[in-house]
Amino acid sequence: MHSRSYIQEQKLSYQQSLANQLVTAVIILNAELAIVYANPAAEALLNKSLYRLYNTAAESIFAKTSINSTRLKQLIATGQEFTDSDIVIELNESHRFTAEVTASSVEFAQTPHVLLEFKQIDQQKQISLEVFQHQQWLAARDLIKGLAHEIKNPLAGLRGAAQLLSKEVSEEQQEYTSMIIEQADRLTNLVDRLLGPNQLPQIKAHNIHGILEKVCQLVSYSNGQKFHLLRDYDPSLPQVECDQEKLQQAVLNIVNNAIQAIDEIHDITIKTRIASNKTIHGKRVKLAVQISIIDNGPGIPSKIQDTLFYPMVSGRSNGTGLGLSIAQTLINQHQGKLSCHSRPGHTEFTILLPLKQQPLNQTPLSQENEL
Structure with a gap:
């Protein structure tokens, strides 16, 4: 029969191993609200190792959130756990995420500690x-x-x-x-x-870069010196099943919207990539072609970002609010998705088109000829 101390050692060993295997990010704070432990999931989420996190004050992570030192000290005193959702944690300008955080009181070596569990919910x-x-x-x-x-x-x-x-x-x-x-x-x-357009799309296999180059020519002819047009193409993309004219119109509407939103010379980048495991209107898509139209203009007003693709919604006083709505209709006709993320200095429209065939390892001859 094993001794109590042996069982306790085994218990601690399994607990340590389990914590390291958890997908949920776990952080432990001591009574002074400094970090004394972070499992690998927490290290990945915070983009820092335990060595760098150790003895860091919790306030440095939860700055400008509802989780403050007063609440955490009250938790230690009362033992009453709490859960806060939609906590936006911003560690720096490039590392920002939304999480659901559960805080509970635990004891280690007969000393009260705070156990924090993070569940990142940005994707959901x-x-x-x-x-x-x-x-x-x-x-x-x-x-x-x-x-x-x-x-x-x-x-x-x-x-x-x-x-x-x-x-x-x-x-x-x-x-x-x-x-x-x-x-x-x-x-x-x-x-x-x-x-918007009522005719069903005429689907055929097309070189996506040929369509985008046509858009580039059209906007360059009509808006010569107003912007710098940059291309960032993935030459390995296969042909895409689409209606050439409708897709061209959708991209043209988005690019024109970006041009009309800027008052001085800015950069507009058209980028293509292969995207994997994307969700399009609630359905999982293994492979898709991703077209991004990016500009470094002033950004879209936050008050209209959620309704940007509705008819008659525009950020400009003289805008009709139809260009993006029509683009949304055209992309939906391709079973694709059009989305937008914008902040001052960076606005990115993303088109996802489901892909039926695998990407090629090299540029097809047809693509080289078209470009």
Whole structure:
């Protein structure tokens, strides 16, 4: 029969081994709220080894969050654990993440300590947000379709009546009927633009870089000296199943949106890559082509970022708010995803297109010829 001390040693050994194997990040603070232990998952999450974290004050990690020294000291005194979600931890400008943090009181060597468990939720939060935004966008599209039907029918009747009336009135009065017809046509055109493209895409295999080069030519001709256009292409990309004209229009709308948002010369970069294990509208996609349109302009106002792809939403006073909405419709027709992340000095639109074939190890001849 084993002694109590032997069993206790085995218990501590297993606990140490288990903590090191946990996917959940675990940090232990002493009574002075300094770090005395961090498991490998915590080291990876904080991008620092235990050697560098040891004896670091907890406040340096939780600065500007709801978890402060007062709450942690109260936890040690009362033993009442707590959990906070959506804690944004910013260690430096390039290392920022959102986590759910659970704090509980534990004892080591008969001394009270604080056990902190971190669960990074950026990806889950992003997926939930994208699914919600997609559902909202679909609802907005359905609403617009219903309104369009109710608007276009009376407009057609109004236009027809004005045409008949113009035959019965004098030439001076025909000026008024002409105005009615002109404004009815203008409103009909606006409704059609709100609805976006209705034709289904004509899917064929295309060299994605040939499509992007066409966009580069178009914007360079019309906006010569307003920006620096940079290319960062992955030459190993295979051909993509897409509608060439629709995809070109979607990218062109995004690039034009970036050009119109800048007041002085900035850089616009078009980048292509292979992306793996991406989630597109709640579905996991093994491989996708990723097209990124990046500019270093002023950024998109935060108040419209969640509704950026809705019709009639624009950050410019003279904007129609239709370009990005149409781009979203075109990408959705390809079973793809269009998203945006923006902050001052960096705005990135990302297009994900599901890929059916494997990427090639070298540039296909067709791609070399097109470029």
